[in-house]
Amino acid sequence: MAELLVKAISASHTDPLKDLACYKAGDPVVVQPDGHVWGAEEGLPRFWIIKVPSVTVEQALAYLERSPDRTDRLRRLWRLNVSSLPGNVRNQLQNTGTITVTPAQIAGYMERKP
Amino acid sequence: MATRTVKSSGGDYTSLSAWEAGRQADLTGLGPEIAECSTALADTTAVVVDGWTTTAADYIEIKAVDGSWASPLWSTSKYRLSLSSGALQVNEHYTRVRGLQIEQSSLSDIAGCVSNGNVSGGLLFDSCHCRAAAGGTHLGVAINVHSNGLNIAASVVVNCLAIGNWGNDGFGGNIFVRAELAIDLVSVYNCTTYGGRRSIRLRAGRADSDVVAKNNLFIGATSTYHDSVGTGVNNAFDASTKGGTDTGAIDLTATADAAIFTDQPSGDYSLVTASAAKDVGVNLSADSAYAFSVDIDAQARVAPWDVGADEIVVLAGFSLAWFRA
Numbered sequence: 001m002a003e004l005l006v007k008a009i010s011a012s013h014t015d016p017l018k019d020l021a022c023y024k025a026g027d028p029v030v031v032q033p034d035g036h037v038w039g040a041e042e043g044l045p046r047f048w049i050i051k052v053p054s055v056t057v058e059q060a061l062a063y064l065e066r067s068p069d070r071t072d073r074l075r076r077l078w079r080l081n082v083s084s085l086p087g088n089v090r091n092q093l094q095n096t097g098t099i100t101v102t103p104a105q106i107a108g109y110m111e112r113k114p
Numbered sequence: 115m116a117t118r119t120v121k122s123s124g125g126d127y128t129s130l131s132a133w134e135a136g137r138q139a140d141l142t143g144l145g146p147e148i149a150e151c152s153t154a155l156a157d158t159t160a161v162v163v164d165g166w167t168t169t170a171a172d173y174i175e176i177k178a179v180d181g182s183w184a185s186p187l188w189s190t191s192k193y194r195l196s197l198s199s200g201a202l203q204v205n206e207h208y209t210r211v212r213g214l215q216i217e218q219s220s221l222s223d224i225a226g227c228v229s230n231g232n233v234s235g236g237l238l239f240d241s242c243h244c245r246a247a248a249g250g251t252h253l254g255v256a257i258n259v260h261s262n263g264l265n266i267a268a269s270v271v272v273n274c275l276a277i278g279n280w281g282n283d284g285f286g287g288n289i290f291v292r293a294e295l296a297i298d299l300v301s302v303y304n305c306t307t308y309g310g311r312r313s314i315r316l317r318a319g320r321a322d323s324d325v326v327a328k329n330n331l332f333i334g335a336t337s338t339y340h341d342s343v344g345t346g347v348n349n350a351f352d353a354s355t356k357g358g359t360d361t362g363a364i365d366l367t368a369t370a371d372a373a374i375f376t377d378q379p380s381g382d383y384s385l386v387t388a389s390a391a392k393d394v395g396v397n398l399s400a401d402s403a404y405a406f407s408v409d410i411d412a413q414a415r416v417a418p419w420d421v422g423a424d425e426i427v428v429l430a431g432f433s434l435a436w437f438r439a
Contacts, residue, residue, distance in 0.1 A: 011165060041127060073165075
């Protein structure tokens with residue numbers, strides 16, 4: 001029931017404080033309902049789309065959590081742990097930009113940032 | 115210059131947040147980066163503009179187009195940012211936000227509709243309609259330009275509306291401007307506020323002249339309209355005032371809302387044809403801090419100017435107010 005738009009490439013900044021505010025690969029950006037028609041640039045090479053038919057939009061929105069401290073410039077407290085994804089999942093994302101997963105899989109692929 | 119569209123379908127992005135994530139970059143030497151928002155899209159993901167590099171020539175502009183430009187009457191047929199909390203936070207210098215409708219529903223969130231942080235200046239909030247989404251007593255402020263301990267240079271809030279009962283944390287107001295170490299002006303010109311604990315709060319850390327409010331229409335505040343250290347010039351009000359420098363104030367305490375706005379109870383803050391806010395403003399078309407000559411509807415202002423975001427424009431015996439009706 002939900003689709004996540006996830007950053008596929010990292011932005012960076014020479015200022016370490018501003019670099020915290022740069023989206024990194026794996027950061028979830030937006031949640032939309034199933035079947036959302038994404039925009040022309042909401043896909044490769046900038047983004048991946050992760051479809052999770054059995055997770056509600058409200059549940060998926062938890063992955064967009066930010067620090068309650070507004071001076072904390074970190075974009076998201078959660079990320080897709082790209083380096084630990086199974087090879088076939090990572091290949092599919094890199095080749096097609098889209099993957100459909102189960103609730104258990106998304107829970108395993110997402111991690112709270114240290 | 116790069117322009118991308120944000121719309122419900124057929125555009126580059128379907129949310130402003132995704133645009134910001136997708137386009138985030140060092141703009142130095144590249145020219146402006148522009149997001150054009152349109153269609154009847156309720157955009158429900160909070161937007162933070164941060165992590166960019168901008169200059170005066172290489173700025174960020176977020177604006178409504180194609181019939182989505184804000185007006186004194188809120189419209190669900192236009193693009194709008196619609197959030198529970200913290201709808202739009204601007205952390206980048208040289209960012210322009212123009213013609214957007216922005217609403218927030220959380221009563222406890224202090225961020226409000228539009229706020230900034232970690233910014234030293236060059237902000238322009240132009241012709242935005244910011245409102246409390248569902249009534250109630252809000253702790254936050256609708257429009258917040260805050261220096262956060264930094265120098266804040268040449269920032270402007272112009273032709274905006276800040277509607278609702280804001281500023282109840284005892285600190286802010288419907289509009290809050292704070293320049294603690296100002297090296298230049300923060301100007302609030304021709305805005306309309308309705309409701310709130312205070313219509314506006316100006317806090318100048320160095321001198322009253324660093325934060326200036328001119329030609330604003332401040333109606334319906336429960337406490338004061340100008341609880342400030344700053345400069346007020348030619349503002350119309352219907353609540354008490356205290357603090358700061360305040361010249362040419364126009365007292366509307368004896369004036370009914372219906373003699374000012376077309377239909378305030380229904381959320382129409384355009385001026386009624388014979389409004390008490392008509393022809394009482396000063397001409398800012400050659401203002402040294404920020405010169406402009408149109409109202410929120412992009413209609414040319416006519417001397418003598420009206421106060422607030424809207425200008426009554428009479429064409430051969432007709433007025434826009436009649437057409438809106």
